[in-house]
Amino acid sequence: MTSHFLKSRTLWISVAVLAVIGLFGAFLLMWRPAIDPIERPTTFDTAQLQRGARVVEAGDCAVCHTRPGGEYLAGGLPLVTPFGTLFSTNITPDKQTGIGQWSLPAFKRAMRQGIARDGHFLYPAFPYVHYRRMSEGDIADAYAYLMSGPAVHAPALQNQMNFPMNIRPLVSFWNLLFLHGEPLKPVAERSEAWNRGRYLVDGPGHCAGCHSPLNLIGAEKSSEYLQGGSVDGWNALALIGMGQRANPWSREQLVGYLRADVVDGHGTPAGPMRPVSLSLARLPASEAEAIAEYLLSLQSPHSVTETTPTTQPGPPADHSTGALLFTSACAGCHGPAAPMREIDGRPGLQNTSALQASSSRNFLKTVLEGVPAIPGSPGPVMPPFAASLDSDQLGALAAYLRQQARPDQPWADLSSTIEALRQETK
Structure with missing residues (x-):
């Protein structure tokens, strides 16, 4: 009797210890410390600010963080997701409602890990999965540029996320599954332009965020990289095999399209791609040329054939x-x-x-x-x-x-x- 009691007590103690360890582990996973606030820096290097402006443009920061009719980078743009509606935040250097009290380490943590200065988790609609692949220099330059701009007082709007995604700490489990990858390194056997294009596509440009399909919990399907997605009700077209199609893209056409031109044979960007292409148009043409070189090198895994009708044609339609x-x-x-x-x-x-x-x-x-x-x-x-x-x-x-x-x-x-x-x- 005593032996059975001792075995039962030992079992329950073991279960209790494991439960405590599990709870403690979950707490550590879902908690991040705040980083101390700072006084906003006021002295900047001109060359760094110029580099930072290009990084912010390449990262499409204003596309999401500026609402129509709103102040530049002051947030408030609604982002409709399958899990509810998010509102972009203020990334001007306002110390109450923006990032004016963020240090460079706090900014880097947000860019690489999706954690705000005060320790709360950012939703992955902010593409830190891609920004973590940026270089240290580019992140520092972007920080300097953002901190040098005018401060705009613009409190964050209340998100309207569905349960359970309205519980921010649960994002930690999403990160555990999908937050991988290190800063991109050049591929030695490829050209400088190809490597630059790959960096812009996979890093600051975060093209796969729209142009790859997502799984049930909003992560990109890595096995279907750049094979087409959906954003704001638009079909984001596949970016692989662009030179293999029945109506193929030339390098000149793709560069023009990326820079918001009207391209004979393909038209001009519309919908969510319009502001992205206008951002690229403000960068040196070499950036769009590098993106085009990289994208046109990506071959489709599917053979390209002309599709023919599978049924016998009926009487001509009246148009x-x-x-x-x-x-x-x-x-x-x-x-x-x-x-x-x-x-x-x-x-x-x-x-x-x-x-x-x-x-x-x-x-x-x-x-x-x-x-x-x-x-x-x-x-x-x-x-x-x-x-x-x-x-x-x-x-x-x-x-x-x-x-x-x-x-x-x-x-x-x-x-x-x-x-x-x-x-x-x-």
């Missing part, structure tokens, strides 16, 4: 309504003889990436939302047609233009995609 809508609403800018083709570089539509894509989503979103003007930035502007075209008209226009672009492959998803986009807008 007269779509043709009439194009003539009345679109031909003034996009028709073959349109003066705007010469004056403002408006593209013909047949070979644009949106009309060549297997899904109609990007074309429909471009028509519905247009290409808005960005104050102080060059480039074409297109009005939105969401209010002037009903769903039937939009479908007729899209079917007509797809027939012009890919007569052998009509879009089968038009009605369902239009309905989905109308619901998303609501």
